[in-house]
Each structure stands twice: as structure tokens, then as C-alpha cells.
Amino acid sequence: MSHAQSKIRVAIVFHSGYGHTAKQAQAVAAGAAAVAGVESQLIPVEGGDTTWEDLEGADAIIFGAPTYMGGPSAQFKAFQDATSNKVMAAGFKWKDKIAAGFSNSGSRSGDKLATLIQIALFAAQHGMHWVNLGLPPANNSSMGSETDLNRLGFFLGAGAQSNIDQGPDVAPPEADLATARHLGERVAQVTRQLVRGKAE
């Protein structure tokens, strides 16, 4: 088996309205790629031609969307809805892959948990295994600060907060990007374990 073929593949599929969620997605991808034997691929939901093949070939898919009005953006939801024909009806092609999720919005809580839950339900409909953030909550004591990993206190996936008057050059802050990198790295590690275990 060639080196290229044996690499663990982690795809990050995302929508970004103004670039902030794209920054978060890039951090997730960088985290995944930092794990030995793993390569990551960023796939915006709007655009690319080979998306469905790339996703079918991935060992893990990490889903990301901004939270708009209490759920993932309509653009991301359109991608999710398209999987009904492209993935499910084509033979549940994502079954038993690893899944994870992340979301960005303007406020600390901002109903981002609702987006993470919706993505987790979506992954469950595809029969994917869900890997969560795996960090304790932070910035939750008098010793904490806004620079803590997981400063927002999410568990099901990674959350990021971007000030609504700042561009993606500044927001989300480094703490949230580091949290996103952690998610990517964790997903890559668990995926490597599972792929090896399946191969036995």
C-alpha cells in the first residue's frame, strides 16, 4: 500500500458568511493535519466540483457553520439536505465514519449549542460516530480569562465568538482558534485509532 493511500483523511466541510467561520475551519484543519499520518482537506459548501467524492473518501468529516437565527446557516443546511440524495439514498455512504462539529456566532452562548446539536443529529442520521471537544470548561473561575482554551464552555463541539464589528483578520480570537485546533487534533487521533481497529 502506498504512503498516500494509507494516510488518514479528515475533511472539514463548512459554510462561512463573512469569513469568521472560515478562520475557525482553517484552525480545525490545521489541528487535524498536525497529527502524524493524517491529512486534512477544507471543503466550503459552496463551490468545488469533487466535494461528494472527497467526502466519500474521507475517514472523518468535521462539519462547521455559523449560527444564524438559532441554527446552522441556510447555506449549510442546503448542503445537509443535499446529502439525503447524494449520500443516504446512494447507500448510506458515510456510515461509520467519524463526525464532529463547530460553530461561530457573535455572542458568548448565542444558541451555538443548538447548531451543534443539529449537526450531531444530522451525523446520527448518517450513522456516523460523534467525537466531541474533549476539553473541560474554562474561564469559569476568578482565575480564568478570555484567553483560556474553551473559554466559552462548550462540550459537544467547538464554539467560537466573533465580535460583530470585527473582520476575520481579528475575530474570532486566538483562544477560540486554539480550541478549534484542539478539536481537529482530537478528531484526527480518534479517527486514526478507529481506522486501525477496523483494519484488523
Add this chain to the structure above:
Amino acid sequence: MSHAQSKIRVAIVFHSGYGHTAKQAQAVAAGAAAVAGVESQLIPVEGGDTTWEDLEGADAIIFGAPTYMGGPSAQFKAFQDATSNKVMAAGFKWKDKIAAGFSNSGSRSGDKLATLIQIALFAAQHGMHWVNLGLPPANNSSMGSETDLNRLGFFLGAGAQSNIDQGPDVAPPEADLATARHLGERVAQVTRQLVRGKAE
């Protein structure tokens, strides 16, 4: 004040992919219109020109969408996202209106609760008051049947189940349409109470 002006107005905004959720929406509208002093208006999310004005003029808005992949359809989500500019940024124009929700999908549970929750969160972001189904669960004993009102056992809003191989001439069944009518009637009654109370 003229009679027309004094009518309570209930708008039903919905998306329907294949006509089943439209049937449910029509039942909700019929239920609302059956209440004295109330008129209802059906507004599909794709189409009409005067949608935003109609919605601004309504005393209650009932939201309905099919559940696709664990949440409201992308078409309905696009409508929800558009309210960010059209309603919120324009001055929280829906604040203190009444809201309610309904959803249809192919299976009994089918993650419809996730759609109802998402719609309730959306309504909360707009500062609307949520009116639920107000029916006890049914078809939950050996005496129950598929013809019971609320046969599926939802509470936050109205659920309907349409067989995936049947058109909207047949599905959802009468029990679910009666449940939808109940929701429309209940929302109309509560809206009438609240509008009168505000007027004092």
C-alpha cells in the same frame, strides 16, 4: 374602528417540499380561521411579494417546515435567516407577537422535535411568545389508535407523519390534520386574549 381593522390576524408561514407540509399548513390555517374574530393567511416562504408587510401586520405567526436531516428544510431556514435583516435589524418588528410551530416528516418521531425546538429558539430570538399544542399525548395505551388527535405525542407544536410513498392527497392522515387544526384554533384563541389584554 372598522371591522376589517379589528380582526385578529394569524399568518401561517411555511415551506413544503412535496405538498404534505402544505396540507398541514392549510389545516392550521383552517383551525385559526374557525375562531370568531380571527382571519388567517397562508404564506409560502417561496413566492409572494408582500410577505414582510403581511407578517408585520399579523398578531400571530405560525411557522411550519418539513423536517429534513434533523432540522427545518433549507428553504425554510433561508426564510428564517432573511428575518435577521428584514425584521430584527429593522427594529425587532415581531417582538411580543404570538408564535407557534409545526413539522411533517416520514417517520413517527423522525427528529421532528428538533425542528420544533429550532423554530421555538428562532421565535425567542425575535422576542415572540410561544403557544404550544396543548393536547395530551395519545395512541399511548391499548385503547389508543392511529386516528387519535396527537397520535404521535408532540407537545411543543404539531407533528405530522406522511408515508414517503404517498402523495399529499392521502398523507398526512386525517388525525394529523385534525391535530394541526387544533393548533391553529388554540393559537387564534390565545392571540385574541392577548390582543384584547394589550389594548386595555
Add this chain to the structure above:
Amino acid sequence: MSHAQSKIRVAIVFHSGYGHTAKQAQAVAAGAAAVAGVESQLIPVEGGDTTWEDLEGADAIIFGAPTYMGGPSAQFKAFQDATSNKVMAAGFKWKDKIAAGFSNSGSRSGDKLATLIQIALFAAQHGMHWVNLGLPPANNSSMGSETDLNRLGFFLGAGAQSNIDQGPDVAPPEADLATARHLGERVAQVTRQLVRGKAE
């Protein structure tokens, strides 16, 4: 009818493990009592003898619990479960009352949204009308701060964040208590409207 009898009654039912949620509950109660014609009553879930009668007599019930492990505390859940016999089986005694909710935990998001959703579903099972926080999100721009009303960005109800190494003399901070007072005041106002509307 005497003045006392004609008062609108808002009950605040809550559990507090260490006193922080109790502080939040007191702020909600103060907010409700600040509305003309409204009296509020604090009811801890552990203790009192006349709880069920008081709740039956209330026009609105605001529910509050700390978020422990992704949901309301077990002590609060025991109260919720007891309503199955005491309230539902006794004739859906809370039907058409107003409901609202609040929660406190150690981190910014901290899965408090899950608790608020669970309480909203609980209220829906009782056929109660849900009144949300009604505040825009805050602390979501470079002009924002931790002292903003709704600094955490919740919508369905009021959230509070208490540092885990600080007692209820200090935490949650004033911003969250002001947010809680806002919820109480808003619920009282809507309840007054609805009670007057029903009386016609």
C-alpha cells in the same frame, strides 16, 4: 373583588445547590414584583408545604435550576417529575398559565441552553405559554463588556454565570442579576396583559 385578590401572581420555583441560582431567582422575583399590580412569590423546590396550592393559584410560573451535567439539577427534575401526578393527572391544572425559565452555571455557555430547552418542553407538556427573555444579545462587539445586560447571549430564557470559586455573595455578577430582573419584569407584564384579555 378585593385588591389582594385581583393582584397578578407570579411564582418563581427554583432549585439552588450553592446559592447562586437562588440569587438569580431573587432577582427574577424582584423584577416581577416591580410591575404594578403584580406580586411575586419565591418557592424553593425543597421545603414548603403549600407549594402545589401556591402554584395552582399563580398566573405565571417561572422555573429556574442550575445546569448540572447538561440539564437541570436532579433536585429540580424531581420536582418536574412530581408534577405528573400533582398537576397533570389532577386535571392539567397549569394549562394556559404563563411560563418562563432561567439557569445558572460556571461557564459562559455551559450547556445552559439545554436546560432552558428542557424547561420549555416541560412547560409545553403542561400546555403553558412560554415567555422568553426578550433582550438582544450583548457583549458581542468591540464596544461590549461583561457588564452588559444579556452579556451571555441567551434568548429562550435568562442565563447567569457564576465563577466556581466564588460564593453567592459575589456571583453571579450584577449584569446577570439585572438580566434576571428583566425576565421577571417582562413575564409580569405579559401575564398582566393575558390575564386582562382572558377576563373579557
Add this chain to the structure above:
Amino acid sequence: MSHAQSKIRVAIVFHSGYGHTAKQAQAVAAGAAAVAGVESQLIPVEGGDTTWEDLEGADAIIFGAPTYMGGPSAQFKAFQDATSNKVMAAGFKWKDKIAAGFSNSGSRSGDKLATLIQIALFAAQHGMHWVNLGLPPANNSSMGSETDLNRLGFFLGAGAQSNIDQGPDVAPPEADLATARHLGERVAQVTRQLVRGKAE
């Protein structure tokens, strides 16, 4: 290493108010034990002395509770809350174990999805990997029936429906017990893969 030591261990922790969820739990356990190299253990949340050690020694923990009033029973929630000290504060002892969930209630939907979501959030707080039901929805066409596997259409975990006037000798029906066995078997298979992959 002895044969006994090398067995994959799946624990099923559950609460059952009237015996129906216990039947579902037994089916989950039977499904897990049917997988070669796997042993399962039933652990009621009320009772046993060695619970925490057993759970610490398990490779996967499947959580089950009846849905009462829109969430897991208070008895199960008390178990969840106890893990804060016994598992988290003791060093996140369940991190990277496999988790899954199931719930029973009287009606078809019955807000069971809310219980499954709450359990998934709980598992995420512990840093556990979530394995879902992995079945397509059923009883969703004119060819379907109440005897279908996954007749209720859940995805995140296994749902069961028990008529409220029938004892656990009759309810939940065989279709729901078969669905529960499927969950147990699936969790055992994925756990075996992951344990082997970790060992490399």
C-alpha cells in the same frame, strides 16, 4: 493476558420506573453480549455497591432512562449529577470511552429525543465518543408496519414505546426490543474496533 481480562466490556446503566426501560436495557445488554469477545453488564442506577468501579472498568457505557416530563427521570439525573464528583473531579475517568443512549415512554415521539440529546450532551461533558442507532427510519411508508425495526424513527439512540396500561411483560413490543438489541450489538462492534485501534 488472560481471556477474561481481554474481553471488551460494555456496561448498561439505566433507571426504570415500572420495568419497561429495564426490559429495553436487557435487550441492549443481550445485543452487546452477542458480539464475540464482548461481555455486557446491567447496572441499575439505584442499588449496587461497585457501580463506580464497574463503570471505570468498562470500555463502553450505554445510558438508558425513561422520558419523564421532557427529560430523563430524576433518578437517572441524580446518577448523572453524581458523576460530577465521582468521575469528572476524580480525573475525567470516562474520557474516550464509547457512549450511547436509549429511552422509553408512553407515546410515539413523546419528547424521547430530548432525553437522548440530554444524554449525548452528558456524554460529551465526559469526553466520551457517541455511537448512534445506525438504522434507517421505518414504518414510514404504506409498506411499513409497527413490527419494523426502528418503527419510531430515532437516530441518535434507541427509542421504545410502552402503552401506559400495559406491564413490562407485554410492553415495549418486540420491535422496540429488537431495536434495542441492535443498538447493543452496534455499540459492542464499534467498541471492539476502537479498543483494538487504541492498543496498536
